[in-house]
Amino acid sequence: MSTSDKMLAGAVKTEAGVELNGVLLKPVVEQCAGCDRVRNFDEQQFCSSYPVPARKWVGGRCNFATHIKTESAAKAKVNPLKASKRAAKGR
Numbered sequence: 001m002s003t004s005d006k007m008l009a010g011a012v013k014t015e016a017g018v019e020l021n022g023v024l025l026k027p028v029v030e031q032c033a034g035c036d037r038v039r040n041f042d043e044q045q046f047c048s049s050y051p052v053p054a055r056k057w058v059g060g061r062c063n064f065a066t067h068i069k070t071e072s073a074a075k076a077k078v079n080p081l082k083a084s085k086r087a088a089k090g091r
């Protein structure tokens with residue numbers, strides 16, 4: 001698993017868990033692996049943008065996921081290919 005070595009700035013460990021600016025943070029979920037916004041703290045990984053990463057993946061992709069953007073860009077490249085195949089069939 002490729003993990004980021006960036007630290008979560010400003011986070012504190014409390015009895016309830018890891019907090020940032022008074023907000024309790026939940027660790028990142030599986031889908032976050034490879035995202036640029038993943039931060040390390042207290043041997044766990046958190047999102048620098050959302051306190052509850054799992055919620056960002058409910059019913060679809062996290063719209064801030066940096067690693068997913070790359071994937072959709074790769075998919076976008078496939079589309080012109082399909083279009084040219086369609087054009088070739090029409091000939």
Ligand code: SF4
Nearest residue numbers: 032035047053062065
């Ligand atoms: S931005 Fe989204 S994908 Fe990236 S770490 Fe945060 S919740 Fe996960």
